[in-house]
Amino acid sequence: MIVSKKSKYAMRAVFSLAKRFGESPVKIADIAEEQSIPPRFLEVILSQLKQGGFVDSRRGSEGGYYMVTPPDQLSVGKILRFFDALKEPVECMGDNPKEKCDLKANCVFMPLWENLSAAISGVFDSTTFQDLILKEKEKKECGAKSLFYVI
Amino acid sequence: MIVSKKSKYAMRAVFSLAKRFGESPVKIADIAEEQSIPPRFLEVILSQLKQGGFVDSRRGSEGGYYMVTPPDQLSVGKILRFFDALKEPVECMGDNPKEKCDLKANCVFMPLWENLSAAISGVFDSTTFQDLILKEKEKKECGAKSLFYVI
DNA sequence: ACCATGTCAATAAACTTAGTCGAGAAGGAG
DNA sequence: CTCCTTCTCGACTAAGTTTATTGACATGGT
Numbered sequence: 001m002i003v004s005k006k007s008k009y010a011m012r013a014v015f016s017l018a019k020r021f022g023e024s025p026v027k028i029a030d031i032a033e034e035q036s037i038p039p040r041f042l043e044v045i046l047s048q049l050k051q052g053g054f055v056d057s058r059r060g061s062e063g064g065y066y067m068v069t070p071p072d073q074l075s076v077g078k079i080l081r082f083f084d085a086l087k088e089p090v091e092c093m094g095d096n097p098k099e100k101c102d103l104k105a106n107c108v109f110m111p112l113w114e115n116l117s118a119a120i121s122g123v124f125d126s127t128t129f130q131d132l133i134l135k136e137k138e139k140k141e142c143g144a145k146s147l148f149y150v151i
Numbered sequence: 152m153i154v155s156k157k158s159k160y161a162m163r164a165v166f167s168l169a170k171r172f173g174e175s176p177v178k179i180a181d182i183a184e185e186q187s188i189p190p191r192f193l194e195v196i197l198s199q200l201k202q203g204g205f206v207d208s209r210r211g212s213e214g215g216y217y218m219v220t221p222p223d224q225l226s227v228g229k230i231l232r233f234f235d236a237l238k239e240p241v242e243c244m245g246d247n248p249k250e251k252c253d254l255k256a257n258c259v260f261m262p263l264w265e266n267l268s269a270a271i272s273g274v275f276d277s278t279t280f281q282d283l284i285l286k287e288k289e290k291k292e293c294g295a296k297s298l299f300y301v302i
Numbered sequence: 303a304c305c306a307t308g309t310c311a312a313t314a315a316a317c318t319t320a321g322t323c324g325a326g327a328a329g330g331a332g
Numbered sequence: 333c334t335c336c337t338t339c340t341c342g343a344c345t346a347a348g349t350t351t352a353t354t355g356a357c358a359t360g361g362t
Contacts, residue, residue: 001238001239001240001241001242002153002238002240002241002267003240003241003264005242005250008241008260011260015259076263087152087153088152089152089153089154090152090153090154090159091152091156099156106290108166108283108286108287108290109159109162109283111286112227112274112275112278113154115274116153116271116274116275119270119271119273119274120153120267120270120271122270123263123266123267123270124263124267127263132259132260135259135262136259139257139259
């Protein structure tokens with residue numbers, strides 16, 4: 001898959017924390033349970049998110065993790081890129097390609113990879129976590145309305 | 152990467168055969184050399200392409216592989232999808248998801264995965280191997296022109 | 303002092319990717 | 333009919349990546 005399990009966990013964790021932006025810290029164990037993420041794996045993930053400057057933490061009782069970046073200023077793309085999930089579509093692209101290719105500019109496939117790369121970025125960079133939070137609220141409301149009308 | 156080495160080998164092999172559509176069979180060894188693909192790996196790939204009905208083969212001397220599908224009727228997407236390289240962006244999507252998710256329709260991330268899936272398909276389904284062949288010809292002409300003007 | 307929590311580095315199991323190998327089957331030329 | 337050439341098939345291996353798990357440690361609050 002393009003988006004690994006780990007990256008999805010990261011997104012869910014960030015989503016969870018983003019909803020509580022400005023509130024008191026949330027324990028790893030709580031996020032893990034809420035989002036069904038293996039707690040000790042989440043530990044690793046949150047630690048990386050902290051390294052990335054997206055979240056911060058406090059130890060001791062009443063400790064936990066909390067959002068640093070406001071949800072409306074954090075795109076999904078930033079998280080995915082940080083977790084290296086938004087890699088180049090092929091190894092021969094980028095400034096420092098793993099797989100070297102002599103063709104480069106003359107490769108007939110290159111425009112394809114470039115379009116792909118742009119299309120993917122387009123999708124992820126245009127959605128912030130604030131958007132997702134709003135979407136969830138909408139869904140809940142629609143769900144309620146739906147229940148009302150269905151009967 | 153989204154597109155594995157194997158899938159890229161497959162694309163190059165198909166590209167190579169597509170250029171000779173209607174001509175006599177090409178030996179694995181020749182394609183391998185022309186496209187810098189490990190011969191015995193290419194063997195596996197071509198055999199799968201045959202299974203998929205994209206190419207056919209003949210044994211014995213003067214044998215080899217040849218294109219069945221005309222280049223203008225074969226999109227890049229068809230090959231990538233066949234090689235499972237164009238998987239769903241996440242495991243929880245599709246009709247028969249590997250990773251089951253209770254949220255499904257209510258998942259806030261789902262629209263993201265759907266947009267992504269559509270964007271990727273859009274890129275790959277809109278290019279045929281005929282397009283690539285034409286592009287290569289253009290590039291060669293431009294290259295010649297360029298040489299002419301540069302001096 | 304103690305307990306609750308985050309922190310860190312190492313490790314392991316499962317899976318995927320990339321590639322290899324040897325023996326065999328089928329077509330064509332002589 | 334026999335030999336050579338080429339494809340065919342299935343198993344195998346090596347390396348890398350992903351998905352965690354573990355135990356010992358550090359730190360903050362009461």
